[in-house]
Amino acid sequence: MEECTIKTPLGIAKITGDANGIMAVSILNKENSISTTIPEVLEDCVIQLNEYFKGERETFSLKLNAQGTVFQQRVWNELLTIPFGKTTSYLTLSKQLGDVKAIRAVANANGKNPLWIIVPCHRVIGSDGSLTGYAGGLHRKKWLIEHESPYKQQSLF
DSSP states (O other), X not given: OEEEEEEETTEEEEEEEETTEEEEEEEOSSOOOOOSSOOGGGXXXXXXXXXXXXXXXXXXXXXXXXXXXXXXXXXXXHHTTSOTTOOEEHHHHHHHTTOGGGHHHHHHHHHTOSBTTTSOGGGEEOTTSOOOOOTTOHXXXXXXXXXXXXXXXXXXX
């Protein structure tokens, strides 16, 4: 297994993976040193994340190898269908997975998503439009949703 750390506008991100695919991308809540060399198996991921943050990429084309339960995998696969610049609710996601009563389980699986940004769990919001729960912090969720919005907010001052 290989890993590296890169600088993003939201902090230091750690990428883990091997020849079988990217296993995890996570945001660190502490300052870590940036990797000086990137393992070959992680290069595409680093390039694509950098393109995303520059506004040059809306979808990722990476071999993924996230580890989780069958249910978690189903939820994460469903997250991949949420288009760039759009949001959905936990309730809608539960309905799409075929069980409206599974809303808490869906939210829990969403929170355990190991592939930050690549599997866009930040695009899931509360039914009332609120930015509910986000492992990376609500300030990051807000930034990501605004980054992907086709309507850029302009500052008046």
